[in-house]
Every structure is written in C-alpha cells, then in structure tokens.
Amino acid sequence: MANSGAQPRLRLALLLAGGGRSTRKLVSGEEGGEGQRWAKAPATFKTEVARLLDDEAPRVLTLVKREGWRWLVPGDADYPKMLPHVADPPLGLFVRGELRRAPVVAVVGSRRATAYGLQVARTLGLELARAGVIVASGMARGIDAAAHEGALEVGGPTWAVWGAGPDHIYPPEHRDLASAISTSGALITEYPPGTGPRKHHFPERNRVLAGMANAVVVVEAAARSGALITARLAIDEGREVLAVPGSILSDVSVGPNTLLQLGARPLLTPRDVFDAIGHEPPEASDDQVTPAHPLLDHLPAGTRATTDELVVRSGLAVIQVHTALLDLELKGVVERLPDGRFQLRKGRPAGE
Numbered sequence: 001m002a003n004s005g006a007q008p009r010l011r012l013a014l015l016l017a018g019g020g021r022s023t024r025k026l027v028s029g030e031e032g033g034e035g036q037r038w039a040k041a042p043a044t045f046k047t048e049v050a051r052l053l054d055d056e057a058p059r060v061l062t063l064v065k066r067e068g069w070r071w072l073v074p075g076d077a078d079y080p081k082m083l084p085h086v087a088d089p090p091l092g093l094f095v096r097g098e099l100r101r102a103p104v105v106a107v108v109g110s111r112r113a114t115a116y117g118l119q120v121a122r123t124l125g126l127e128l129a130r131a132g133v134i135v136a137s138g139m140a141r142g143i144d145a146a147a148h149e150g151a152l153e154v155g156g157p158t159w160a161v162w163g164a165g166p167d168h169i170y171p172p173e174h175r176d177l178a179s180a181i182s183t184s185g186a187l188i189t190e191y192p193p194g195t196g197p198r199k200h201h202f203p204e205r206n207r208v209l210a211g212m213a214n215a216v217v218v219v220e221a222a223a224r225s226g227a228l229i230t231a232r233l234a235i236d237e238g239r240e241v242l243a244v245p246g247s248i249l250s251d252v253s254v255g256p257n258t259l260l261q262l263g264a265r266p267l268l269t270p271r272d273v274f275d276a277i278g279h280e281p282p283e284a285s286d287d288q289v290t291p292a293h294p295l296l297d298h299l300p301a302g303t304r305a306t307t308d309e310l311v312v313r314s315g316l317a318v319i320q321v322h323t324a325l326l327d328l329e330l331k332g333v334v335e336r337l338p339d340g341r342f343q344l345r346k347g348r349p350a351g352e
Contacts, residue, residue, distance in 0.1 A: 007073060007075070008071055008072075008073045008076075008092065009053055009057045009058070009061070010027075010049075010053060011027060011073050011091040011092045012052075012057045012060060012061065012071055012091070012092065012192075013049050013050075013052040013053040013056070013057045014026060014027065014049060014091055015091045015092065015190070015192055016052045016056050016057065016060065016192055017045065017048050017049050017052055019091060019190075019191075019192075021088055023091070024088060024089065024090065024091055025037060026038050026041065027091065060192060060193060063193055064094055064166055064193060067096075067166060067167070068096050068182070069094050069095060069096045069166045069187075070094070070095050070096075071092055071093075071094055071095075072092055072093050072094075072095050072099075073091070073092040073093075074089070074092075078098075078099040078100075078101075079093070079099070080093075080099065080104070080211075080212040081101075082211060082212060082214075083208065083211045083212045086207065086210075086211035086237050087207075087236065087237070088207055089211065090190035090208055091190065092190065093188050093189070093190055093208075094165075094166045094188070094189050094190070094191075094192070095186055095187070095188055096166065096182045096186065096187040097159075097181065097182040097183070097184075097185055097186030097187055098157075098185065098186055099159070099186050099188075100134070100157055102132055102133060102134050102157065103132075103133045103134065103214050103277050103279050104133070104134045104136050104159070104212055104213045104214055105128055105133050105134070105135060105136065105213060105214060105215050105216075105217060105273055105277065106136045106137060106209050106210065106212075106213040106215070106216045106217065106230065106234070107121055107124055107125060107128075107135055107136070107137050107143065107144075107147035107217045107219060108137060108138065108143060108144065108206075108209070108216060108217070108218055108219070108221075108226070108227040108230050108231075109121060109142065109143025109144070109218060109219035109220040109221055109227050109252075110142050110143055110219075110220040110221050110222060110225060110227065110252045110255075111140050111141045111142040111143075111144075112142060112222075112252065113142035113143045113146070113219070113220050113252065114220065114250065114252060116220075116246070116326065117142070117143055117146075117219050117220035117244075117246075117252065118142070118143070118146045119146075119323065119326055119327070120219050120220075120244055120326070120330065121143045121144075121146035121147040121150065121219045122146040122147065122149055122150035122153075123150060123270075123326075123327060123330045123331070124147060124150065124217065124219070124267075124270060124273070124330070125146065125147035125148060125149065125150025125151040125152075125153075125156075125158065126150035126151065126153050126154055126156075127150075127270040127330070127331065128151065128156070128270060128273065129150070129151035129152075129154050129155075129156020129157060129158065130154045130156060130281075131270070131274065131279065131281030131282070132156075132157075132279075132281065132282065133156075133273075133274075133277075133279060134157045134158065134159055134185070135147055135148065135150070135151040135156065135157070135158040135159070135185075136158070136159040136160075136161065136209055136212065136213055137158070137159075137160060137161075137209070138160065138161055138162070138163070138202075138205060138206070138209060138226075139160035139161075139162065139170075139174055139177065139178065139181070140171070140226075141171055141174075142220075143219045143220060143227070144160075145174065145177060147219075148160060148177060148181055149177070151184075151185070152180050152181070152184060155184055156184065156185075157184060157185045158181055158184065158185040159181070159185050159186045159187075159188055159212075160177075160178065160181045160185070160186075160187050160188065161188045161189065161205050161208050161209045161212075162187065162188065162189040162191070162197075162205065163189075163191070163197050163198070163201035163202045163204070163205040164189065164191055164195055164196055164197040164198075164201065165189060165191045165192055165193045165194055165195035165196070166187070166189055166191075166193055167193045167194065168195065168196050168197060170196075170197040188208070189205075190204075190205075190208060202226050203226065203229050206226055206229050206230040206233060207233050209230055210230050210231075210233040210234040210237060210239060211233070211237055213234065213239060214239065214240065214277040215234075215239055215240035215241070215242060215273060215276050215277050216230055216231055216234040216239060216240070216241050216242070217241075217242045217243070217244070217267055217273060218230075218231050218241070218242070218243045218244065218255060218256045218259055218264075219244045219256065220244070220246060220250075220252040220253060220255070220256065221252060221254070221255025221256060222251055222252055222254060222255055223251075223254045223255060223258070225255055227255060228255050228258075228259070231243075231255075231259060231264070240265065240276040240277060241259060241264045241265070242264060242265040242266070242267040242272060242273060242276060243255075243256035243257070243259040243260050243264045243265070243266065243267060244256050244266075244267050245257065245260060245266055245267075245268075268329070269329070269330055269331070269332040270330065270331070270332070271332055293324050293327070293328060293333075294314070294316075295310060295314055295316065295321065295324045295325070295328070296328070296333070296334075296344070297314075298310055298313035298314045299334065299342065299343070299344060300344075301344050302343075303343065304337065304341040304342065304343045305341055305342060305343075306340060306341050306342075307321055307322060307325065307340075307342075310325070310342070325342060329342075332345055333345060
C-alpha cells in the first residue's frame with residue numbers, strides 16, 4: 001500500500017533539516033519509540049521542521065519530479081523491502097528508474113582495480129543480471145563501474161547508489177553510465193538536491209547498499225577501503241558476504257583475502273552467489289547460450305593443460321589465453337586444478 005502524502009513530506013522535511021543519524025532515529029526503532037524521541041527534540045528543531053514541511057518539501061518534490069526522480073519512503077510499494085529493517089535506515093530515497101522485485105547482490109571493490117578485477121566484476125555483473133539478479137553498486141570508478149557495465153551488456157537490472165544529491169552525478173565522467181542505468185535499472189540516493197559528494201557520504205552510502213542487498217561480493221579492495229566497510233555492514237545486518245580470491249602479491253587483494261581468512265564465502269563462479277542467496281537461475285534458451293570459445297578446441301574433455309600449453313596449442317597470445325580462461329572459469333565451463341592446470345568442468349561438454 002502506498003503511503004499517504006503526509007509521511008513522505010514529513011520524512012523529507014526531517015532530511016532537509018539535517019537528516020543525520022540522530023534525526024533518522026526520530027522515525028525509526030521500536031514501535032512507539034519514535035514518538036518519545038520526537039517529544040524530546042528541541043523546540044527550535046520542531047519549528048524548523050514545520051517550516052520545511054510547509055515550504056521547502058513541496059518545492060523539492062516538484063523539482064525532483066521535473067527531473068524524472070521520485071521520493072520513496074518505507075511503505076511505498078517499490079521501496080527496497082529489507083532496507084527499513086537495518087540498524088540505521090535512511091529517511092527515504094530519491095529514485096530515478098525502476099525498483100523491481102528480485103534478489104539484489106552488491107558488487108563492490110577498488111577504484112584502482114587491476115585488469116583481472118575489472119574483468120571479474122564485469123563478468124559477474126553480466127552473469128548475475130542474465131539470471132535475473134539485480135546488480136547493485138556505487139557507480140564509482142573501477143570495480144563498481146565494471147559491474148554496472150556487465151549488467152547493462154545483457155540489458156539486465158542494475159542499481160547505482162550515490163553519495164550525492166540527484167543533481168550531482170559523481171564521478172562526472174559517468175554521466176552516460178548513469179543515463180544507461182536509469183533506463184534498465186535505477187539511480188538511488190538518500191541526499192537531497194544541491195548536496196555534493198562529501199567524504200562522509202560514502203560510508204553512509206555503503207550502509208544503504210549493504211542494507212538493500214541479499215549478498216555483498218568484494219572483488220578487489222585494499223586493507224582500508226569502502227568495500228570492506230560495505231562488507232562489515234553487511235555482516236552486521238546478517239547478509240551473505242563473498243570474496244574473490246586474489247594474488248597475495250597485490251595490494252588490492254588484501255581485502256578479499258582477509259575476508260576469506262575470516263570466514264567469508266569464496267567466490268569462484270557466479271554459481272557460488274546463486275547458492276549463497278538461494279536463487280536458481282532460469283535455464284538459458286537456445287538463443288542465450290554463449291558460443292563456445294575457440295580455446296576449448298584445444299582442451300578436449302578428459303584432458304588437462306597449463307596456460308603455457310594452451311598458448312602453444314592455440315597460437316593465441318598469452319593475454320588472450322589468460323582472459324579466455326578467466327572468463328570460462330567464472331562461467332563454470334572450465335576449472336582450475338590445484339596444480340595450476342585447467343580442465344573442462346565435469347558435466348560440461350566442450351561445445352557448450
């Protein structure tokens with residue numbers, strides 16, 4: 001059932017009055033608690049909220065509507081269903097696009113991603129979206145953008161959660177990406193128009209990202225990073241956290257490797273994500289089956305080969321073989337053995 005007009009406007013007025021954690025607590029918590037907290041609020045604050053409710057909130061609602069955005073609050077039909085129940089829920093969300101009902105997986109990681117990390121994120125975005133899972137991220141440079149782009153490649157749903165107001169695309173070079181996301185998914189922010197990207201907004205943004213997701217996947221992250229904040233928040237909220245193993249020689253693998261050491265699920269193929277969230281992807285129709293990669297002609301069923309052996313057999317460049325093997329491994333077509341060799345996964349014919 002949709003909300004009446006009063007509650008959305010009141011929540012917007014509270015946001016415009018400050019909207020920090022103490023303000024958010026005025027309308028959250030145990031039943032009846034919000035009334036008690038509101039009674040203790042300073043009189044000057046109540047006066048300011050009343051003024052904003054009558055004057056500024058209607059103006060902001062008109063402004064965002066003109067730009068294709070909506071203001072949604074808990075109780076609205078398409079509001080993310082798990083978000084109102086987190087420890088620090090937002091007062092509401094400005095949304096541009098469609099918030100469909102489906103499992104949500106947040107794919108996060110370093111802005112300074114490696115070529116390996118970018119390919120993993122893009123492949124995950126593609127495979128998750130193809131399976132009907134919403135790919136959520138922060139539209140930042142690096143891993144975030146790659147995950148969004150992978151989902152967009154197959155026309156799948158993807159959500160971008162911003163750390164600025166609806167009128168501040170950040171980073172600015174992602175304007176075209178933002179436009180594409182709003183067409184096949186949604187742009188989301190809890191910050192009002194006129195709010196620029198500020199340092200403390202990004203940890204706040206991460207709590208929204210973790211709170212709306214069924215699972216969080218960390219692809220690459222340094223020892224101190226926003227991606228690890230998102231993972232910690234997800235753990236606090238009882239969400240599944242998965243990590244992509246990385247090189248012990250890479251700074252951006254410290255984060256996911258540490259999470260694995262602490263008990264996070266290892267992500268070796270998209271199947272691991274589906275298992276974690278209890279989602280069974282629909283069977284691909286004939287026109288959705290990915291054509292067999294030529295490299296598979298040199299890895300017949302029942303055989304094993306190293307990367308170097310496949311380079312010699314195929315005549316492809318080393319980087320082409322590495323890229324193909326990573327893609328095939330993430331798709332579950334081949335598997336890497338403990339000795340470093342590759343083989344077809346059991347039950348997967350070479351022509352699949």
